[in-house]
Amino acid sequence: MNHSYPAGRGDDAQDDGAPGRHFIPVFSSDPCRLAAAGACLASESCQGPGGEMPGQAQPHGMPRRMVRRGEAIYRAGDAFGNLYQLYAGSVKLRVTCSSGVEQIVSFPMAGALLGLDGIEDGAHTCDAIALEDSVVCIIPFAELVASWGGNTMMALRLNKAIAQETGSYRRLLMALACMNSDERVASFLLDISGRLGASGYSSRQFVLKMTREDIAHHLGMQLETVSRVLGRLQSARVLEVRRRHLHILDPDALRKIGSGY
Amino acid sequence: MNHSYPAGRGDDAQDDGAPGRHFIPVFSSDPCRLAAAGACLASESCQGPGGEMPGQAQPHGMPRRMVRRGEAIYRAGDAFGNLYQLYAGSVKLRVTCSSGVEQIVSFPMAGALLGLDGIEDGAHTCDAIALEDSVVCIIPFAELVASWGGNTMMALRLNKAIAQETGSYRRLLMALACMNSDERVASFLLDISGRLGASGYSSRQFVLKMTREDIAHHLGMQLETVSRVLGRLQSARVLEVRRRHLHILDPDALRKIGSGY
């Protein structure tokens, strides 16, 4: 019962090949991990080690912007001009439909490319709201395209990025269409866990940056239901939940639940 | 009560600027309407009037393929090599998840570009199943990319096509997350109606090419529920339903329901 906060204290350093980073910092001080993944669209020269986190540094030659918790990076209706690479922090992408109901379409984390929703017809359709103080690299779209200079590979890279977004929507679609609330929450947690793990954080212990209401609006359910499911998973000794602090006790059980028993 | 089948007999020829085509033929004999819309990716030369429908003609210089009802154009797991432009007919895009539950992610109609789900990681993730005898233009992806020859405009056109697919998934997502079954069915019918209207068919009277089960699997509900909703809409004099034959009596009422009253 005597939890050692802050959560993220890794008892799973053997988790995967990632560096043992046991705390989840508010600000990441990594070099652009997109460059490492070959996924950085900004420029080929984005390869510097740059381990420091200077307030206004521009390792890509691209401007950065700091966004405080709750602030928008862009809003639905804004003219599409830039893509944004989320350098540090986390974000919710929200669509508000005419009747005022809101849906969270995704929770991008550090490394994600934001703003693709503006490509369809020149205006953004989502609000991108920071869930914590965050930093984005601003990538002017016109410059990006110009920088390709007829290099088809670069164009295909963007294609793939958009297609990946499509794919993630398709997966969420499946969840909403065919899963019950337990399954939805389980697969949501596994998604978060997996992405944190892939970024080198603990995939077993972490802090949710979003409210229960955000999760509910993401999974197409009510916040009370989210709370109840978490409670149930805790009773079943699959999770340990303390507010936003989450500890996955039994990943296998969670996976089983997430894929429909 | 004495319906004049086949449905599609337009009592709404004034519907929009489209040519008065009152029956829905199994085979369309239109020229590539994608060329007209500037959306044909296959080639710039795809502009011929070509009103005839020769079995193996290749107006794009691209091969065509005929698919019979129930056949797959491609299947999940197939290596991604081609895009397909649906020249005539209609299709369901189906994802089957590990637990065997299936979800219909979309119902592409004539003009649609198929196969984009393969771009993400080189293999298709959906089955594309013909709902009726259909014809597709096969567009080898490598050739398509090669044909751009450094022309960024063409790359951007494909970007936009993928982004549109993303957008349509986002809209379906909203429907599944925030709408009740009446609203879902109404907005589904409006979508079909709108797309038929945009293609020059009657947007008021048409034949659904898919089963109730397909619709249910698209909207995340049970086929019985689809049937009941249609029954209710019929009682409310919003629709006239006869099996697959559908007549929208009160489009305004349907729109109201579709957007949450």
Place this chain on the structure above:
DNA sequence: CGGGACATTGATTAAGATCAATTTAAGTGG
């Protein structure tokens, strides 16, 4: 040390799933 946002928990209700039985239409082959 409050004050307010966020979260949990309980009781009740309603929407849709599920189970089950017909009904209807569309092919199919004699």
Place this chain on the structure above:
DNA sequence: CCACTTAAATTGATCTTAATCAATGTCCCG
């Protein structure tokens, strides 16, 4: 062309899940 076969659709009865309404608890921030 008609009887037969089968897939699809409708309809009814019941049950389950999650929504809704409401109260209370807890933590974080100033």
